[in-house]
Each structure stands twice: as C-alpha cells, then as structure tokens.
Amino acid sequence: MIPYGKQQLDSDDIAAVTAVLQSAWLTQGPQVPAFEQAISVLCGAKHAVAVNSATSALHIACLALDVGPGDLVWTSAISFVASANCALYCGATVDFVDIELNTGNMCVNALEAKLLIAKKTNTLPKVVIPVHFAGQPCNMAKIAQLAAEYGFKVIEDASHAIGAQYQGKAVGSCHYADICIFSFHPVKIITSGEGGMALTNQSDVARKMQLLRSHGITSETTEFNEESHGPWYYQQQLLGFNYRMTDLQAALGLSQSHKLSQFVTKRNKLAQQYQKLLAPFNRIMPLQVQADCYSSYHLFVVRLTGLSKTHHKACIEHLRGKDIIGHLHYIPIYLHPFYQQQGFQPGYCEQAERYYQQAVTLPLYPGLTLKQQSHIVQVLTDFLSNDL
Secondary structure, three states: OEOOOOOOOOHHHHHHHHHHHOOOOOOOOOHHHHHHHHHHHHHOOOEEEEEOOHHHHHHHHHHHOOOOOOOEEEEEOOOOOHHHHHHHHOOOEEEEEOEOOOOOOEOHHHHHHHHHHHHHOOOOOOEEEOEOHHHOOOOHHHHHHHHHHHOOEEEEEOOOOOOOEEOOEEOOOOOOOOEEEEEOOOOOOOOOOOOEEEEEOOHHHHHHHHHHOEOOEEOOHHHOOOOOOOOOOOEEOOOOOEOOOOHHHHHHHHHHHOOHHHHHHHHHHHHHHHHHHHOOOOOEEEOOOOOOEEOOOOOEEEEEOOOOHHHHHHHHHHHHHOOEOOEOOOOOHHHOHHHHOOOOOOOOOHHHHHHHOOEEEEOOOOOOOHHHHHHHHHHHHHHHHHHO
16 A cells, blocks of 8 residues: 555664663653744744644644634635634634645735725724645735735645745744744654644744643743742633643654654655656646745645546545545535535635635655655556546
C-alpha cells in the first residue's frame, strides 16, 4: 500500500523522545521552548508559541486578534475545515473567498472584488485567513496591501507550508501577516506526533497566545493585579484552554526540525519527477508553483480535465484498488452539511467547485521511491487512456 503521505522518523528522533522519557520532564519542560526557539530562528520570526495542534493554534490566533461575536472572518473555500471553524469557536461569522484554479490558493482578485462589495455594505472582515495550499504560499504581498487598505488582520494558515519561501523569505517570518500557523501532524512536512505552532513578530500577541494555551494562567508576578500571596500563587487572567504541547512532542519536533531542509528538498525533487513523468499527458495538470514561491510540497495535486463526476470518483477508486491511496484535498468547506445549515449553498465559489470535480492528490513523502512514482503514474495514465 502506498499512502498519500507518511512521516519519516530515524534513530535520532527516537533517541530524542527516549531522552525525555528518561528525564524529569514529560510535559512542560525545556524541550518546548527549545522547539519554539528553533522554529522561530528557522523562519525569522520574533516569537513562536507551541500548542497541541494547528487547530488550537488557529483558535488562539483568532482570540489574540480579538475576534469575537459580531466579527467576520474570511478564509479560502478550499482547505481543511479548521481554517474556518477557528473563527466560529470565537463566536464570529465565517465567509469564503474563491480560489485560483491553477494553484488552489485564495484568489486575490476574488478577494479584492469581495472587499469592494463588503465596504459598501459595511460587512468588512476583521481577519482574513489565506491558506498556503499544498505548500505553496499565497500572494501575500497583495493580501497585505489589501489588509492595509481595508483594515483587516491576516493569519497565514501555513499548516502545509513550513519550509516554503515567498519572495526569498521563509514562510513564518510574518513579513506580510500578523500571525502564521504551522501543523506538525504526522503527514505534514515535519512532525511532533500531534502539534502546532503560532508565530508572530508582535510581543503582545505572542504573550496573549501563551496565556490562552494554558488556561489563561500566569505565574509572572509582574503581571499580577495584586501582591502575590506567596510562592505558590498564580492568577487566571483570561478564559484560556489546555492547548499545551508536551516535552515528548516538542523533543520529536525539535529533532525533525533539523531535517526540515532535507525533507523539503526531497519533496521538491519528487515533485519535479512527477512533472516530468506527467508532461506527455495533457489531461493531467499539476498545480502550478508561482515564480516568486518555493513550495514545501506537502501535497502533490493534479487536475484531471475532461472527466465526468462519475469517472473522477472512479479514478480515485481505481488508484486505491491498485493499493495507491489517491486522495482529494479538499471538499469546499461550505459544502459540508454543517456549513450548508449556516446558509451556504452549492455554486457559492465557482472555481472551488470546479477544482473539487477535477482534483486528485497523488502520494508524496520523502520515503517515496522513483519506482513507486513510475508505478503511480502508469496506473493513473492507464485509467485515463481507457477512459477516452
């Protein structure tokens, strides 16, 4: 069986976790700040806040930017549901922006058109969450320009994109955003088992996220609103959550972070090999990477043109029947039953729905071999040849 994604662990990773198991710390020890420091240095951001998942990171990021009831948050129509759910957790309302068909990323022209209408109707978003789909950064320069013009904050959902670059800067630098979010789920670029991180250059935002991840509690005497009762004393100052990352997770993530460049380089080489193998087949269109971007290639997604809905489904079933886990990232968020109950209907984002009828995710992870890639492409192209 060839999965669509898979973690790659080695003896160094195992040794790092074993060392924590043999130490005095399992939860809140030295590995968590060490992991945060490593990622902030890699990305060039001033602050990093580790949590137990990227979903948790998105949630506290919204709260740190004061998202709440009555606020509007916009995100991409094509993403995992967490990109939208995080705003609902805060009591805000969510809306969706259509995508570019050739990249899968938020379409800045669609965003600008939607903002023009929203300004006239006094329904501008408080926060926009662009998603760096499959590992390729969005057009962040244009999004930042629009943010300045229309007064919204920006949270980059870079769950797919640690190790990617935009205009020569590491994703996570927050050069064009208030906060950037990473995921360390096992199928992502590097893993901590489960885990996520929020990066920012704003010290007040970072401190608020630190409080929110741990019940809103502080033991810092300088932050108390009264004199300390004694060395045991702490204060809950916000309604926070138990979103902390453990030292076990952080040790694994820290060990994996040393191999980030190696993993991303291998993913790019595999993507180039796919593109070479698929080049003769004009019905198969890999998502494009823009000239000012370096993708981390969390996913390798192709669009299959000229297939009916039935044959699109049959193609993925055919791959799976040959022990190749073809997948589809993602269903347009607003087509899920929960969001249709909020009033969204099919047809809301035309390009997102067109993408959904064409997209197939092919396996991609550092351990994938060239022989396996050739087999995947052969199985796919055989199906399409028979479908003609």
